[in-house]
Amino acid sequence: MDIVIANESHIKYASVISETISESAKVRGTGIAKRTPEYIIKRLVNGNAVIALDGDRFAGFCYIEVWGHQKFVANSGLIVHPDYRNQGLAKKIKKAIFDLSRKKFPDAKIFGITTGLAVMKMNYELGYKPVTFSELTDDPEFWKGCQTCKNFDILTRTERKMCLCTGMLYDPASSALDKRKMNSTAFQRLKSIKEQLLLKKKKA
Numbered sequence: 001m002d003i004v005i006a007n008e009s010h011i012k013y014a015s016v017i018s019e020t021i022s023e024s025a026k027v028r029g030t031g032i033a034k035r036t037p038e039y040i041i042k043r044l045v046n047g048n049a050v051i052a053l054d055g056d057r058f059a060g061f062c063y064i065e066v067w068g069h070q071k072f073v074a075n076s077g078l079i080v081h082p083d084y085r086n087q088g089l090a091k092k093i094k095k096a097i098f099d100l101s102r103k104k105f106p107d108a109k110i111f112g113i114t115t116g117l118a119v120m121k122m123n124y125e126l127g128y129k130p131v132t133f134s135e136l137t138d139d140p141e142f143w144k145g146c147q148t149c150k151n152f153d154i155l156t157r158t159e160r161k162m163c164l165c166t167g168m169l170y171d172p173a174s175s176a177l178d179k180r181k182m183n184s185t186a187f188q189r190l191k192s193i194k195e196q197l198l199l200k201k202k203k204a
């Protein structure tokens with residue numbers, strides 16, 4: 001398995017990446033924002049993405065986006081093809097995109113929003129902490145990315161204060177990279193409380 005910084009030679013994988021994201025969103029049921037092949041191509045060629053390949057086969061992908069004049073960067077769009085899951089690949093991709101973010105944007109805070117327990121775990125172990133949305137970027141372009149998520153109405157209804165996703169932030173000024181293990185039960189409980197509160201209201 002090769003995990004490399006993406007470039008023009010990887011444009012041919014844009015469709016399979018886009019389809020894998022859409023299929024995963026359907027299977028998972030919870031929100032994952034859709035990403036068109038055109039959108040993926042832009043990320044493949046700008047030097048801010050990581051792609052995992054098994055020979056010629058697409059295995060995984062993640063990209064960096066820069067917000068608020070480089071004060072923040074997000075590691076977004078993490079996807080591992082179903083054929084390559086549960087083998088530690090997402091963890092390796094996450095570490096690669098985290099290292100690339102630190103190298104290219106050493107002063108930026110790194111953040112992500114996710115409903116996925118696996119992603120929360122990986123972020124936590126990299127030194128991210130859970131934060132309220134007010135501590136993340138207020139760049140409207142970032143939040144526009146949520147428009148294609150099926151929970152976007154919740155985000156709008158709460159005036160961007162909360163949604164089913166949890167915000168997580170790595171602050172280079174304060175995060176120590178000590179070996180940490182997340183308390184998954186606490187995160188699972190938080191997730192189900194949010195679903196009960198926010199989804200119930202949605203149905204009412």
Ligand SMILES: CC(C)(COP(=O)(O)OP(=O)(O)OC[C@H]1O[C@@H](n2cnc3c(N)ncnc32)[C@H](O)[C@@H]1OP(=O)(O)O)[C@@H](O)C(=O)NCCC(=O)NCCS
Nearest residue numbers: 024078079080085086087088089090091114116117118119
């Ligand atoms: C989430 C996803 C990226 C995980 O990829 P993966 O390669 O199977 O993950 P890994 O094997 O590297 O596992 C990393 C950690 O997450 C855990 N994990 C993996 N899938 C999990 C799940 N569905 N629920 C809870 N934990 C999970 C693993 O046990 C591992 O933890 P450990 O180190 O404590 O053992 C993959 O399932 C995927 O692409 N899903 C669809 C897209 C998605 O949800 N993206 C995130 C959007 S925010």
